Amino acid sequence: MNKVKYCIASVLFLIGAVVMAQEEGDVKTEREPGHYNQSRFKQLYEEFATPNTYRSASGAPGPDYYQQQADYVINVQLDDKNAKINGEETITYHNNSPDDLEFLWVQLDQNVRAKDSKSPLRDGNGVNIAYTAGTFTETFISEPFDGGFNIESVKDASGKPLSYTINQTMMRVNIPQPLKSGEKLSFSVKWWYNIPDHTINRARSGYEYFEKDGNRAYVIAQFFPRMAVYSDVEGWQNHQFWGSGEFALPFGNYDVSITVPADHILDGTGVLQNREEVFSKEMMKRYKQAVKSYDKPVIIVNQQEAEAAEKGFATDTKTWKFKATNVRDYAFATSRKFIWEMQAVKIGSKDVMAVSLYPKEGNPLWEELSTRAVVQTLKTYSEHTFDYPYHKAISVHAKNQGMEYPMICWNYGRPNEDGTYSDRTKFGMISVIIHEVGHNFFPMIVNSDERQWGWMDEGLDTFMQYLAEQDFGKNNPSVIAPNEKYPSRRGNPADIVPYMGGDQKYISPIMSNPENVYQLGPNAYGKPATALNILRETVMGKELFDHAFKTYAQRWMFKHPTPEDFFRTMEDASAVDLDWFWRSWFYTTDYVDIGVKGVKKYYVSSKPTKEMEKYMADRNLTEADLPPLVYLAEEDSEDFMPELKGKSPTETSQNLKEFMMDNMTEAERSQVKEPKYFYEITFDKPGGIPMPLIVEYTYADGTKENVTYPPEIWRKNDEEVKRVISSQKELVGIVVDPKLETADVDTTNNSWPKKEEKSDFDKFKENIKGK
Ligand SMILES: [Zn+2]
Numbered sequence: 009m010n011k012v013k014y015c016i017a018s019v020l021f022l023i024g025a026v027v028m029a030q031e032e033g034d035v036k037t038e039r040e041p042g043h044y045n046q047s048r049f050k051q052l053y054e055e056f057a058t059p060n061t062y063r064s065a066s067g068a069p070g071p072d073y074y075q076q077q078a079d080y081v082i083n084v085q086l087d088d089k090n091a092k093i094n095g096e097e098t099i100t101y102h103n104n105s106p107d108d109l110e111f112l113w114v115q116l117d118q119n120v121r122a123k124d125s126k127s128p129l130r131d132g133n134g135v136n137i138a139y140t141a142g143t144f145t146e147t148f149i150s151e152p153f154d155g156g157f158n159i160e161s162v163k164d165a166s167g168k169p170l171s172y173t174i175n176q177t178m179m180r181v182n183i184p185q186p187l188k189s190g191e192k193l194s195f196s197v198k199w200w201y202n203i204p205d206h207t208i209n210r211a212r213s214g215y216e217y218f219e220k221d222g223n224r225a226y227v228i229a230q231f232f233p234r235m236a237v238y239s240d241v242e243g244w245q246n247h248q249f250w251g252s253g254e255f256a257l258p259f260g261n262y263d264v265s266i267t268v269p270a271d272h273i274l275d276g277t278g279v280l281q282n283r284e285e286v287f288s289k290e291m292m293k294r295y296k297q298a299v300k301s302y303d304k305p306v307i308i309v310n311q312q313e314a315e316a317a318e319k320g321f322a323t324d325t326k327t328w329k330f331k332a333t334n335v336r337d338y339a340f341a342t343s344r345k346f347i348w349e350m351q352a353v354k355i356g357s358k359d360v361m362a363v364s365l366y367p368k369e370g371n372p373l374w375e376e377l378s379t380r381a382v383v384q385t386l387k388t389y390s391e392h393t394f395d396y397p398y399h400k401a402i403s404v405h406a407k408n409q410g411m412e413y414p415m416i417c418w419n420y421g422r423p424n425e426d427g428t429y430s431d432r433t434k435f436g437m438i439s440v441i442i443h444e445v446g447h448n449f450f451p452m453i454v455n456s457d458e459r460q461w462g463w464m465d466e467g468l469d470t471f472m473q474y475l476a477e478q479d480f481g482k483n484n485p486s487v488i489a490p491n492e493k494y495p496s497r498r499g500n501p502a503d504i505v506p507y508m509g510g511d512q513k514y515i516s517p518i519m520s521n522p523e524n525v526y527q528l529g530p531n532a533y534g535k536p537a538t539a540l541n542i543l544r545e546t547v548m549g550k551e552l553f554d555h556a557f558k559t560y561a562q563r564w565m566f567k568h569p570t571p572e573d574f575f576r577t578m579e580d581a582s583a584v585d586l587d588w589f590w591r592s593w594f595y596t597t598d599y600v601d602i603g604v605k606g607v608k609k610y611y612v613s614s615k616p617t618k619e620m621e622k623y624m625a626d627r628n629l630t631e632a633d634l635p636p637l638v639y640l641a642e643e644d645s646e647d648f649m650p651e652l653k654g655k656s657p658t659e660t661s662q663n664l665k666e667f668m669m670d671n672m673t674e675a676e677r678s679q680v681k682e683p684k685y686f687y688e689i690t691f692d693k694p695g696g697i698p699m700p701l702i703v704e705y706t707y708a709d710g711t712k713e714n715v716t717y718p719p720e721i722w723r724k725n726d727e728e729v730k731r732v733i734s735s736q737k738e739l740v741g742i743v744v745d746p747k748l749e750t751a752d753v754d755t756t757n758n759s760w761p762k763k764e765e766k767s768d769f770d771k772f773k774e775n776i777k778g779k
Pocket residue numbers: 443447465466469
């Protein structure tokens with residue numbers, strides 16, 4: 009810029025600096041800097057455990073990053089008659105850590121349902137307001153269900169018994185010599201357990217019994233003793249499975265054989281190895297069509313066939329054999345009631361099969377919508393993260409369930425018996441399928457520790473679910489009309505307001521263990537999903553956010569990230585310092601509330617203001633001692649003179665006029681549009697969270713101007729900030745956050761002039777009149 013402007017700026021800066029320097033002794037309320045709370049913008053060094061050589065400051069895996077591997081060969085038999093599972097497994101554990109391990113920890117998650125489980129004993133809340141008949145029976149009347157693991161043997165590779173110690177849901181295998189760094193060890197476990205009815209206590213795994221036909225549909229998971237995670241962050245995982253904090257599991261390769269009644273239809277994690285053996289000729293023919301069907305599902309087992317099978321109750325068995333590479337878990341579903349359909353989806357250069365498995369009780373909803381939801385999930389999530397790396401994704405219908413495993417998940421959404429269903433059931437079903445299939449990405453592939461951090465998979469998944477739901481709405485005109493949006497339950501900023509603005513006694517920071525929060529839904533799903541949505545739409549912008557989010561997913565694909573790895577990567581890949589955002593949204597229970605507090609109108613004056621006069625008097629200065637100055641006189645003050653109104657600044661300030669004559673050419677002066685109106689606007693922040701200050705200014709001629717001040721506007725003053733704006737038109741209205749993008753909990757202070765908010769009593773009176 010030219011030199012002249014530089015001079016003006018430096019003079020004003022000088023005056024400003026003098027005023028600031030004086031404030032310590034002689035503080036003027038008008039210029040008081042207010043309450044400083046720079047901790048909101050302080051870097052998160054104290055909260056962050058990293059960086060180190062395992063995990064870099066960038067948020068990427070470090071040069072010494074390692075992860076353990078657990079390979080399984082599993083043989084299980086389903087006893088359909090007695091609802092029992094018998095199994096045997098050989099675990100080969102690879103110690104890739106730099107440490108020698110004196111013992112191994114195995115997770116026995118079914119023990120949460122053991123007769124002597126300690127989970128029910130943790131509840132300290134006393135008598136409930138009311139009990140469902142089911143809960144009442146379970147709590148006070150029936151014997152506790154005996155659903156824990158019965159460990160029959162633990163043996164080393166040569167078949168010699170290994171000693172072990174069970175501590176609730178964990179089993180320590182005592183190995184004779186430490187497992188050295190870089191070495192591997194095989195051992196085997198034999199077990200059985202009683203399968204629970206998952207419809208009773210919403211267990212994540214179990215059966216549903218269908219009284220009309222006497223059949224069960226099984227969704228089976230956590231059915232085998234699984235290796236705990238050993239990592240640079242925790243050493244051995246030592247947090248028990250209490251019921252809320254889900255799972256932490258190492259990756260590995262699985263070879264699984266599942267023996268079930270011969271008339272069952274079964275699908276599970278991994279590539280089916282003996283399709284020709286377990287499929288009928290007709291099923292094989294249909295399957296070959298399905299792998300080439302990209303536009304609609306092909307039915308492998310139809311409803312008529314499933315209904316016929318319901319009546320059979322075969323006594324002979326079939327063994328289904330699967331192999332899965334690089335998965336963190338294994339699950340399967342089996343029943344003679346299942347209808348089965350598949351469709352091919354192109355993801356990158358690969359074909360993935362979108363699969364649905366459901367009893368007739370799921371129809372007509374499931375045949376219409378399940379596979380479509382799977383397809384959309386694979387597409388949207390792949391676009392934002394990485395190409396879905398597995399060969400299939402299965403959605404299984406299970407009453408009241410919403411639970412995820414690698415390549416397979418259980419989902420609710422059941423029509424009424426006459427086949428009718430509400431919109432709530434329909435959208436609930438599409439949403440849960442998107443959510444659970446989406447969990448393939450977080451945490452099945454981006455393998456965060458669910459036991460410690462529920463939000464890392466639930467929050468990220470719920471955020472992605474919102475994007476996939478909106479895409480589903482756009483791509484399925486028969487479900488969502490072209491001018492409408494998919495009714496997402498979570499993700500819109502306004503939807504999290506009741507929670508964040510609610511009773512602080514029952515809110516925990518997102519950075520809390522899932523066992524220790526009051527409301528897991530909003531805490532681990534809704535709030536982090538909304539925070540990410542706001543980051544994307546409002547704070548960072550889609551381009552920066554999407555690149556950073558994808559970078560995180562690709563850096564940690566098939567690895568074990570921590571919260572810091574996520575936080576750091578989002579900043580590293582975008583050059584946006586978000587420490588203030590993580591601190592407020594993830595580490596505190598603060599909420600957003602920003603408003604407009606007041607507006608003052610000013611006119612340009614050549615006469616020193618009262619404040620300036622005092623400033624000069626205090627220092628024995630006269631105007632002659634100072635450079636030529638321009639003053640702004642407030643309309644509602646002693647400085648104001650009526651003749652200033654309606655004039656342009658060069659008419660009322662000789663100093664300004666002379667300055668422009670001396671320093672600007674005539675051509676330049678003729679280009680100048682002199683503002684007539686000057687305003688000082690005070691914005692306040694009753695809420696704790698600093699957010700971008702999004703303002704819509706409306707002028708007398710009806711035009712609007714939108715300005716977003718960065719969140720850093722709050723860095724020096726946590727309570728209120730002031731902006732000076734100038735205009736040729738009179739300002740008539742100000743609205744803060746006009747599109748409700750920031751989850752502002754109180755919008756009654758968002759407008760100037762203050763909007764007349766009707767009181768509840770007024771609304772009540774109007775209601776009475778209307779009737
Ligand atoms: Zn989930």
